[in-house]
Amino acid sequence: MLGNIELLSRLGLAALLGSVIGFERERLNWAAGLRTHMLVCVGSTLIMLVSAYGFADVLGQKDVVLDPSRMAAQVVSGIGFLGAGAILMRGEIVRGLTTAASLWSVAGVGLAVGGGMYTAAIGATAIMLIILAGVKPLERRFIAVKQERSIHLLAERGRVTLDSVHSALGPGSVRVMQFVVQQSEDDPDLDSVQIGLSRASETQFAVIRTRLAAMPGVREDQKGN
Structure with missing residues (x-):
């Protein structure tokens, strides 16, 4: 079982990483912004912690076998309801797919933090930020203008x-x-x-x-x- 300091550190890191992506979405005035991304990241981290360490007291009992990946898997599929809420559809115009994808990705970052994979979580956050903020100007200049x-x-x-x-x-x-x-x-x-x-x-x-x-x-x- 992890110590209290380690548990709180993982939750705090999740909030920080989620805020980095959320701030980029908030800057563009999307409905799913800073707080939403932070909550998704912290929530998925908490679920991962519960899945991995929350049942340690019953694992020693006879005939008790637990799969710590099952709760984490539910985050990946369950985050879809937030993604659907981030997508705005007006007639034939669909907007918000990138924000929905960022929410789904932030949930993955939270799972990585909860599992103690700090390098992967920080690296994924940096790559996501580059995709969201860095690639967009290039997309506008070389792709969107032509299309x-x-x-x-x-x-x-x-x-x-x-x-x-x-x-x-x-x-x-x-x-x-x-x-x-x-x-x-x-x-x-x-x-x-x-x-x-x-x-x-x-x-x-x-x-x-x-x-x-x-x-x-x-x-x-x-x-x-």
Whole structure:
């Protein structure tokens, strides 16, 4: 059985490592942020500790055989409910997959800390942070820019909706990856609409811009790429 200091040290390390990943998500204003990641990491560490050391007093009894990996395995599958809550789905737009993956990974970090695998836990945290914070600028520069196109419209208040955009695009067209509507800073009666589209050729994109600019209520096609 581990001593109290070692138990508390593992829980504290889990909270620290979880906070590193959680802070990166909190910085981007995701629902699953700092506290959520810390709680997941500490909770999975506690479950791992209970699984590995919580039944030491009954192991000496006759016909008692325990598998310390069973409770840990339940964390891997059970964390899915939090992952589902981190994913936001609006029509055909799915967001939050990366945050759901980070929650699942943080649970693994907690299990590693609970099992005393400090090097693996710290190393995994560092790699996760590089993936979340370091790879994203590269992804935006070299991948997302080539795959996505955006259109900015100025429209009458409430006239342009996600459904109306889908109707204008028609069946079999490119997917809407992002749809953001904000009140125009220049005119409170107008909406500034940003529409992110999946990959399209120059010809396809030109046709799409023409269709969207011709939608009822659209005043101006501001800019696009």
